[in-house]
Structures are given as structure tokens and as C-alpha cells.
Amino acid sequence: MIDTYALVSVVDDDESVRESLPDLLMEFGFAARAFSSAEEFLASDCVGQTRCLILDIAMPGMTGPDLQRELKLRRQDIPIVFITAHRDETVRPRMLEQGAVECLFKPFSDTALLKALNAALPAS
Amino acid sequence: MTESGRSRNDIPFDGSTPIGAVPLESILCTEELRNRPSRLPEYENENRALVALASALADSPRTVLQTLADKVFEVLHADSAGLSLLTKDEKRFYWAAVAGAWQPHIGAEAPRNFGPCGDVLDHNIPMLFNHWERRYPYLSWAMPLADEGLLVPFYVNGKAVGTIWAVAHDKRRKFDAEDLRLLERMSRFASAAYQVVGSIENLRLEIAAREKAETAVRELANGLETQVRVRTGELERSTRDLFDTNRALETEIAERKRAEQELRRSEAFLAEGQHLSRIGSFSWRVATDEITWSEQLYRIFEFDIGVRVTLELIGRRVHPEDIPLLNDMIERARGAVSDFEYEHRLLMPDHSVKYLHLIAHGSRDRDGRQEYIGAVQDVTQRRLSEEALSKARSELAHVARVTSLGVLTASIAHEVNQPLSGIITNASTCLRMLAADPPNVDGARETARRTIRDGNRASQVITRLRALFCKKEATAESVDLNEATREVIALSLSERQRNQIILRSEFADDLPVVAGDRVQLQQVILNLLRNASDAMSAVVDHPRLVLVKTERDEDDHVRLTVQDSGVGFDPHAADRLFEAFYTTKDHGMGIGLCVSRSIIESHHGRLWAAPNDGPGATFSFAIPSAPGGLTGVGTHRDIRTPAVTDAAENL
Numbered sequence: 001m002i003d004t005y006a007l008v009s010v011v012d013d014d015e016s017v018r019e020s021l022p023d024l025l026m027e028f029g030f031a032a033r034a035f036s037s038a039e040e041f042l043a044s045d046c047v048g049q050t051r052c053l054i055l056d057i058a059m060p061g062m063t064g065p066d067l068q069r070e071l072k073l074r075r076q077d078i079p080i081v082f083i084t085a086h087r088d089e090t091v092r093p094r095m096l097e098q099g100a101v102e103c104l105f106k107p108f109s110d111t112a113l114l115k116a117l118n119a120a121l122p123a124s
Numbered sequence: 125m126t127e128s129g130r131s132r133n134d135i136p137f138d139g140s141t142p143i144g145a146v147p148l149e150s151i152l153c154t155e156e157l158r159n160r161p162s163r164l165p166e167y168e169n170e171n172r173a174l175v176a177l178a179s180a181l182a183d184s185p186r187t188v189l190q191t192l193a194d195k196v197f198e199v200l201h202a203d204s205a206g207l208s209l210l211t212k213d214e215k216r217f218y219w220a221a222v223a224g225a226w227q228p229h230i231g232a233e234a235p236r237n238f239g240p241c242g243d244v245l246d247h248n249i250p251m252l253f254n255h256w257e258r259r260y261p262y263l264s265w266a267m268p269l270a271d272e273g274l275l276v277p278f279y280v281n282g283k284a285v286g287t288i289w290a291v292a293h294d295k296r297r298k299f300d301a302e303d304l305r306l307l308e309r310m311s312r313f314a315s316a317a318y319q320v321v322g323s324i325e326n327l328r329l330e331i332a333a334r335e336k337a338e339t340a341v342r343e344l345a346n347g348l349e350t351q352v353r354v355r356t357g358e359l360e361r362s363t364r365d366l367f368d369t370n371r372a373l374e375t376e377i378a379e380r381k382r383a384e385q386e387l388r389r390s391e392a393f394l395a396e397g398q399h400l401s402r403i404g405s406f407s408w409r410v411a412t413d414e415i416t417w418s419e420q421l422y423r424i425f426e427f428d429i430g431v432r433v434t435l436e437l438i439g440r441r442v443h444p445e446d447i448p449l450l451n452d453m454i455e456r457a458r459g460a461v462s463d464f465e466y467e468h469r470l471l472m473p474d475h476s477v478k479y480l481h482l483i484a485h486g487s488r489d490r491d492g493r494q495e496y497i498g499a500v501q502d503v504t505q506r507r508l509s510e511e512a513l514s515k516a517r518s519e520l521a522h523v524a525r526v527t528s529l530g531v532l533t534a535s536i537a538h539e540v541n542q543p544l545s546g547i548i549t550n551a552s553t554c555l556r557m558l559a560a561d562p563p564n565v566d567g568a569r570e571t572a573r574r575t576i577r578d579g580n581r582a583s584q585v586i587t588r589l590r591a592l593f594c595k596k597e598a599t600a601e602s603v604d605l606n607e608a609t610r611e612v613i614a615l616s617l618s619e620r621q622r623n624q625i626i627l628r629s630e631f632a633d634d635l636p637v638v639a640g641d642r643v644q645l646q647q648v649i650l651n652l653l654r655n656a657s658d659a660m661s662a663v664v665d666h667p668r669l670v671l672v673k674t675e676r677d678e679d680d681h682v683r684l685t686v687q688d689s690g691v692g693f694d695p696h697a698a699d700r701l702f703e704a705f706y707t708t709k710d711h712g713m714g715i716g717l718c719v720s721r722s723i724i725e726s727h728h729g730r731l732w733a734a735p736n737d738g739p740g741a742t743f744s745f746a747i748p749s750a751p752g753g754l755t756g757v758g759t760h761r762d763i764r765t766p767a768v769t770d771a772a773e774n775l
């Protein structure tokens with residue numbers, strides 16, 4: 001089902017997420033890269049190759065939704081899975097409405113993440 | 125193996141053969157197939173038939189069996205052709221597909237164990253029959269009669285499921301070896317087709333079952349969503365209620381303020397003597413202590429009108445706690461002539477309390493003698509509304525505390541969720557690495573190490589939060605615990621009056637001072653007094669009594685004890701009392717005792733609770749005394765509220 005070589009990029013200012021998520025993504029069979037800010041991600045050469053973006057909502061500087069808008073302006077249609085440690089039930093429907101594939105509250109389970117990724121990267 | 129034309133007498137009687145019917149051998153002529161001249165294969169026809177079958181299988185699998193019958197009929201130049209399948213219970217055959225003269229008999233049934241089809245399956249070989257109605261007379265219903273019938277079994281997965289047959293209705297058509305070859309070929313095809321049709325049928329069932337399960341799941345999810353919606357609605361409603369309460373309290377406060385203003389306005393009117401009937405007035409000649417009262421003042425003091433008024437008589441009505449205030453007032457009045465204003469309480473014979481507001485104007489008469497003329501207003505109502513106002517205020521403050529606690533909780537959850545997220549992701553990765561074949565032990569070790577580190581990080585978040593709460597450094601100063609306690613008792617007077625609580629205090633004379641933060645210690649004492657009050661709010665069958673005691677404790681400690689006669693507590697819960705958010709009260713937050721204990725511990729002391737022998741509980745703390753300090757005798761009292769005596773307050 002999963003495109004095993006798809007690149008999934010993680011953008012989160014929290015270090016433990018940046019450390020832990022790529023390993024899990026690789027266990028799932030993806031290629032993974034982690035960035036500590038939206039700016040760092042935009043400056044990288046991964047934007048065009050990223051097949052799915054796991055994006056923290058609240059970050060200093062450019063926020064997750066800011067990056068989403070920026071990518072839209074650049075016509076980079078990357079499926080986005082938002083993650084956030086701030087459990088506010090009103091956030092999720094808003095994010096989905098604005099085009100996110102999924103919005104997960106930290107801490108989330110590996111199965112929840114895998115489900116979101118399957119939705120983001122349907123079998124071609 | 126069989127010979128036709130045997131005399132029927134040579135055949136032993138077979139139990140399964142109907143009486144009068146001929147034996148199986150006499151209707152079989154399979155051997156003849158070898159001997160008859162075989163017609164030439166018509167490969168083109170045969171191929172066309174197989175292609176037609178293959179496309180039927182691809183396009184409409186359900187009709188493939190009928191197509192098969194049609195093609196057998198066609199290729200074998202038969203008069204009738206068809207396919208008989210075993211029923212599920214394997215007791216009967218039914219004609220699943222028929223072409224040619226017998227086409228109208230499609231769907232007909234015949235017993236499994238008594239008929240040409242059964243013979244073919246039993247012997248597991250192709251068979252050519254001649255006029256089988258001689259042995260199976262009941263088959264005569266199938267008209268026209270079969271002159272010859274060629275049958276082959278067909279199998280699916282090694283299991284016989286039926287026969288394929290071709291029939292000639294007159295002697296002109298004789299089947300030969302080529303016909304048998306064709307029929308066997310068709311039979312192999314029938315096997316495959318049957319399997320495919322079976323799989324498609326299973327698939328259809330599976331899809332139906334899955335759709336049903338999906339519908340059930342969807343319904344379940346809908347149910348859950350409804351539940352969530354309902355619960356969210358409830359939460360929203362209760363939040364709205366909270367806001368409504370808040371608004372109601374604000375309105376109440378505004379109304380109280382208006383009431384206060386109105387009271388003040390009427391005071392002015394009264395001062396002008398416009399409504400003397402609501403205010404008592406007096407005159408007092410200081411030199412002779414000659415006192416004159418208006419009738420209204422007699423009514424306020426509840427003395428018989430006309431009784432001679434003396435300071436001693438007044439003292440009998442003044443609240444015992446306010447006697448020092450009265451004495452102070454008299455002393456001042458006797459000194460320099462001035463205007464003065466006092467508030468004090470009366471304790472009436474029925475134990476009710478009146479609050480009086482006294483305004484006096486001092487002057488000298490022609491002879492130079494001091495005289496005061498004044499007005500006394502009964503301000504009990506105003507006092508009561510002030511108390512109600514302060515109650516409303518504290519309720520508002522409680523609401524505010526709850527609200528800010530919600531914000532606090534959200535930010536704590538955010539702080540803790542960050543490392544928790546790392547912990548769960550790392551642990552999941554670790555499990556997946558261990559479950560891999562071969563297990564990735566090094567990777568698992570690394571992720572486990574990170575799990576531990578994130579666990580420590582979560583713990584540090586908690587430590588940081590704790591530090592935040594205790595941010596304020598306690599200032600160390602010499603504190604006279606007796607005096608600090610007296611202040612708290614005075615400050616909380618109105619609260620006790622409202623709750624009809626009698627407070628007795630026993631202060632040790634020779635109490636050493638302690639080193640600490642006066643305000644923090646007073647917070648603790650206030651908290652203990654409030655807890656005592658709250659614990660007694662439901663008591664009606666005995667006096668609501670609080671005993672506050674200070675004394676020297678062992679090891680140069682000073683101990684303060686607050687003993688109440690309230691509901692007490694379960695001895696097993698003694699330790700939980702000091703946990704944050706543990707409360708037995710309806711309106712409590714459950715943080716008071718927890719904070720109190722941390723304050724006392726920061727003073728190197730301890731705070732504990734014990735149930736009384738009788739009703740109620742005793743809370744005590746002990747803190748070390750400051751090195752070399754003793755309470756100064758007659759320390760200053762910097763409060764001007766009615767003084768609290770060490771005797772019982774009778775409220």
C-alpha cells in the first residue's frame with residue numbers, strides 16, 4: 001500500500017519529536033527528514049521531494065499554518081499532517097477544513113500516525 | 125467390460141434396481157465408442173466454441189453454464205445437451221443448464237443414487253447409455269426419449285460435482301470417440317468455469333458481509349459522535365452557567381454599591397435632621413456626665429424611655445469586645461474638644477448584635493464647659509449588606525481562581541505532552557525494532573535510551589512548575605506568633621460572626637519568637653481557621669467552637685493548634701488531606717492545606733492533623749523558634765479593628 005521510498009518531512013521545534021519521529025517513520029518504511037523550523041524546511045532542498053509533511057502547529061517564528069499557506073502560494077501541494085501538544089478540540093476541525101489530511105494531538109500512537117500517513121499517501 | 129444384449133435372467137437381482145427394470149450393463153454401450161468409426165475433428169468449430177465460452181466467462185460468469193450447454197449441443201451435433209449439478213446435500217441432481225429439445229426441462233431434478241448421472245459419478249468414467257429409461261423408467265417424463273446419452277463426470281478441486289451430457293433422440297445420430305474427446309474437453313472447461321463462478325459468488329458474499337460490517341462501524345461512529353456532541357453541549361452549558369453566575373454576582377455587587385450609596389445619601393439627610401425618627405440623638409455634658417437621649421436612641425439601645433442614662437448603663441449594652449473602644453472614645457472626648465466618629469457594636473439581651481455609627485460634634489457652652497451633641501445611627505442593615513457584598517466578592521474570586529486554574533492546567537498539559545509525545549514515539553519505534561526479523565537491537569537500545577531521557581525531561585518540567593509556584597522567597601524576620609495569630613483572629617472576625625462560631629484562644633505568655641515570613645505564616649493560620657469554620661458549617665447539635673492555642677513545643681519549637689468541633693475526618697484520609705485538589709468541601713479547591721504544608725515546611729517545621737476524641741479535628745504546626753528570642757511583653761498592636769480578647773467571643 002505504502003510507497004516505501006516516499007520522503008516524509010517533520011517540522012517541529014521540539015527536539016524530542018525531531019529525534020524520535022524520523023526513526024519511527026523509517027520503521028514504517030519511509031525516508032524521513034526533520035527540521036526545527038518552517039524556515040529551515042523552506043530553505044532546504046527537500047520541499048520538492050517531500051511527499052508528506054508532519055507539521056507542528058505552534059512554533060516560534062513561522063507557525064505550522066503559516067507554512068501551509070506559504071506552500072500553497074508556492075503551488076507545492078504537499079499533504080500535511082498537523083501535530084500539536086495543545087489539546088484544543090476546536091483546532092482539529094479547523095485544520096481539516098483548511099486542507100490538512102489529519103491533525104493529531106501529542107502524544108499520539110504509532111497506529112494513529114500510520115493511519116494519517118496512509119490517508120496522506122494513498123496507493124498510487 | 126459390459127456387453128449389450130445379455131438376457132435379463134443372467135443378471136443377479138440388485139436391490140437398488142426397481143423390480144422389472146434391466147441391469148446397468150444392459151443399457152451401457154460405452155465400449156462401442158472405440159469400435160464406431162470416428163468422425164474427423166472439426167477444430168475450427170471447437171476453437172470457436174471454446175473462445176465463446178471464455179468470453180462468456182469473462183463477460184457474464186453467471187450465464188457461463190448455459191453457454192456451455194449451448195456449445196456442447198452445437199459442437200457435438202446433439203439433439204439435447206446439458207449440465208447436471210449435485211444439490212448441496214448431494215442427494216439429488218438438478219439440470220443446471222440445458223440446450224436443445226430438452227431445454228424446457230431446465231431445472232428438473234433426479235435422485236443422486238438412481239440415474240445415469242449417479243452411475244457416471246460412482247464409476248468415475250465417461251459412459252454411453254442406450255435407452256436408459258429401460259433401467260430408470262421414471263426418466264420417461266423427459267420426452268422425446270433418449271436413444272443415446274453420452275455423459276462425462278466433471279470435477280472441481282478433485283471433487284465430483286456433476287455431469288455434462290449430450291443426448292441423441294433417434295438412431296440416426298451415434299456418438300463416437302471424437303464426441304467423447306470434445307465432451308471431456310468441455311468438462312475440463314466446466315471445472316474452471318465452475319470454480320470461477322464459485323469464487324465470484326463467495327466474493328459477492330464477502331463484499332456484502334464487509335459492507336454490512338462497515339455500516340455497523342459507521343453507525344457506531346455516528347453514535348459516538350452524537351455522544352461527544354451531547355457531552356460537548358453539556359460542557360458548554362455548564363460553562364455558560366458559570367458565566368451567568370459570574371454576571372449575576374457582578375450585577376449583585378453593582379446593586380450593593382448602589383445600596384451603599386443610597387445609604388450614604390440618607391445618612392446626609394439624617395445628619396440634617398430631616399428624618400430624626402430614624403436616628404437617635406444625644407447630648408453629653410462631659411463635666412457632669414449628664415447625658416440626654418432622644419426617644420429613638422432609647423429604642424435603639426432597647427432601654428425603657430426615661431431611664432437615667434449613665435456611661436455605666438451604656439457599657440452594659442456595648443459588646444464586651446468593644447468596651448476598650450468605648451473607653452478609648454470617652455478618654456479622647458474628655459481631652460481636647462473635637463468632633464469624633466466611632467463605630468461599635470451592642471450585644472442585646474437576646475444575643476443579637478447591633479452595629480452603631482456615632483457622630484458627635486464637640487462645643488463649649490457660654491460657661492466654657494464641654495458639651496457634645498451627636499447622632500447615633502443603627503447601621504446593622506448596612507453592615508449585613510457589606511458582609512453579603514464581601515461574600516459575593518469572595519465567591520467571585522473563587523470563580524476567578526477556578527478559571528485561572530483551567531488556564532494553568534492547559535499550560536501544564538502542554539508542557540508535559542511535549543516530552544510524552546517523544547516517549548510514546550520512541551517506545552513505539554523500540555517495539556517495532558524489536559519485533560523486526562532480525563531484531564534491530566542497537567536501534568531499540570538507542571530509542572529506549574531516548575525514552576528514558578524524555579521521561580527525565582517530563583519530570584524536569586514538573587520540577588520547573590513546582591519552582592514556579594514557590595517562586596517567592598520567604599523573607600525571614602522575627603515573628604511573634606501570638607501577635608500574628610491575634611491579627612488573623614481579628615481580621616477573620618466578620619467571617620466567624622457570619623458563621624456563628626465561638627473562638628477561644630489560649631496564648632502562652634513566654635512564647636519565643638520564630639524566624640520566618642509573617643505574611644506566609646498568617647496565611648497558614650487563616651487557612652486553618654477557615655477550614656475549622658467550614659468543617660463546622662453543618663453543625664447544629666452542639667456549639668461551633670474553635671480553640672486556638674499557642675505553646676512551646678519540644679526541641680525549641682513553637683506550636684500552634686487549631687481545634688474545631690466540626691465534622692472531623694476519616695483517620696485513614698489523614699495523609700490525603702494535604703494532597704493538592706483533595707477536598708471534602710463542596711466549594712473547596714483543595715489546595716489550601718497543600719500550600720499551608722509547603723509553607724510550614726519551608727520554615728523547617730511540620731503541619732499535621734489528628735481527629736479529636738469528641739467531634740471535630742485538630743490541626744497543628746510546629747516551627748523552630750528563632751535563636752535567643754522571647755516575645756516582648758506588651759508588644760504593639762497595629763490594628764484598629766475591635767480587639768479580640770483571650771476570653772471567649774460570644775457571637
